[in-house]
Amino acid sequence: MKYLFFFAVLFSIVVSGQDFIKLKTVPFDSGNIKFYIKEIIDDRKEKNLGIHKNLKGETVKLQLFPNAAYAVKSFIDSSLVETSDSQKIYVKINALSIQETRRNTEEVISRATVDLSFCEMRKGKLKELYRIQRNEDQVFAASVFGFTSIIEDVFLSHDQRIRAALEYCFLAFIEHKNSSIDKSSTHFDISNFDENDDNKLNNWYNIIEYRQILTSTYHNGWALGYTGFLDDNSAFIIPYEINIEFYDVKDNFARREGFEYVDATMLRPGIFGYKKIISGVYGTVGVNIPIGVEVKRRLGNDNDIYKFLIGVGASQGMKIIPWQNYGLVLGVEFFQQIQNSEIYTQDIGLEISVGFNF
């Protein structure tokens, strides 16, 4: 804990509603260059790194200390030395932000994004010479309910990912300038941004749901389930799902078949797929293998009869998630299944669900 406190004090200065990240000035090998950075211009609309949770768990606006232009200039001046005959370069910050999200049930990803324009002054106006966009991604191992255990690792390494992205951009510009002179081969890419428009990491949803059979040929019952999935605007989404179901056969049907009651407790491993229709609305399909135990008792008999149940199921439906971060989740699903029960071998029905995402 004392180390956590030490690092928290060292790298961030907490101000009400906002937190600052201090960039360390670790010099990098810039080689032989004939320019220096005259000025850094912060051209972002929102002059912060984004809204994030700090080490105290508070949601705050994160910023570079004391501001982005000063922090980047200090960082870069430790590697690029001004000489009297060197060219003056102006750097515009088009984007500078950080993000983090879960990427699967085992890992969290954090990203620093930098978009810079290298310019020179011509007749009092800035002329862009080179533009580069860089994401620095880092993956951390963390189980679904274990994000808090690595939040310090993620938070305290934002600084390093920003420095790495800045170093990449400046080395790329140096290579760009040198290759235009000696026509040497180039290594650096001008962008590794995601192909989607906003370069945003997809959101991870954790959903706990209560499901209730609304109508079915043979069943009454309910189920509890967990669903985790990484959002995607275009691709087919494969969620992680686990449900435990408490279904029983309708009383009148059980009695007609000579049973006092018939219950079933089942797990339903399977493959499910979501397709985003519009923001917050998903079409869902699934095939699954219901596995469980059927417990039934014949009329006039005191002994329970146990039977191992296995079958094949399918479902089609819709899920509505109006709020991305926290809130209500609604769903509706048609289902069909066949199984090895002696009393009924197939069933169709409609199920509704209500839950919350977190």
Next chain:
Amino acid sequence: MDFRRRIIIFCIITLGVITHKISAQQLSKTALLKTWKLEKYYEEGEYYAPEEIEKEDYIQFNGDMTFTTKMEDKTYFGTWMLNINGKYIELKYNTEEVDKLRIKCLGTYSLVAIFDLDYYRYTEIHYSTCEK
């Protein structure tokens, strides 16, 4: 504590600091310009020897920022860059594919790194060299 014991403790600490400085080198391009041979893997607290097909694996970083690497009997070429702040080497193959090799530790004769790729991210690769 008598004076002689203090001197001995001081010498041990000083020697320890010097040894650490020698074994853990500063991250730099020149410190990487060698041929690094695959020695072993480390995962979940255990070391593993390379498979038979990986025994000749190596990676060679050249001063002109090109590299050659042999992986499972196949040889690949490309360009590389060192990101000191990110503590990684970016390998760009001739096929335009890019790998990120995160450096855990760099010594005069040893390099411990991790390929930042799904399924490989939690395995340390230990390379060694005879070159100074």
